Amino acid sequence: MRNLRMQSVDSPFDQLGLAPHTAAALSRADAMGLLGEPVTCLDFSALEQLRSGMAKAGIGEAFVAEFEQLRTGDPAQIRALVTKIIDALEQSPAPRHEWPALVEVLGLELAVRLLGISQSSARRYRSGERSTPDSVAARVHFLALVVGDLAGAYNDIGIRRWFDRPRSQLHGTAPAEALGTQWSPDDPAARRVRELASALVSSPAT
Incomplete structure (x- = not known):
C-alpha cells in the first residue's frame, strides 16, 4: 500500500475499538488512492487527511460539519462518523483516483486480467x-475495496498472490477464477470473494 504506515495511536483512538475501525477506513481510502x-x-x-482526500473525490460532503466537531467529540461520536465514512467509501467509485493506486499494488497485467479488459484500454482509462x-469503474472500485481489506494482512506481494491461491471457502477455486471475466460486484461469486477478503480485517491472514 502506498500511504498507510501506521506506527502509533493517539487518544482517543485507543478507546472503544476505534483504532481498528479507523484503520479500516484509512486502508480503504488508501486503496482508493x-x-x-x-x-x-x-x-x-x-x-483530516482522510477528509481532504474524500473531498477531492467528491465523497462525504455531508460530513464536513461533523469533521469540524470531531476534536470536541467523544469516542462514540468519532466511531459513528467513521462508520458513515466507511459506508460512503463503499458506495462511491472514484476511478480517476483508484486506477493508479490499484495498478501500483496489483501491477497492470494482474489488474487487467481481473477486470476483464485489455491493457490498451486500461492505459487509456488510467491516463484519462x-x-x-x-x-469497469464498478469493478475497479470493487477490487480497490478488496485490496484495502487485504492490506491489513498482506503486503503487496501477498495481495497479488491472494487472487491466484485456491481457497476452500470458494470451493477450491482461486478468487481470480471465481470472478471470471465480465463479472459484476453484485454477482454471487464476487460477493463471496469480497466476504473472504473482508473477514481478514478482523482475523489473522489465512
Missing part, C-alpha cells in the same frame, strides 16, 4: 484519455 501523504499515526490529523465505463 485518496490519501495524499503517508499516515504514520492514528490521530485527528489522519482523519477515455472515461472509464460504469461497468
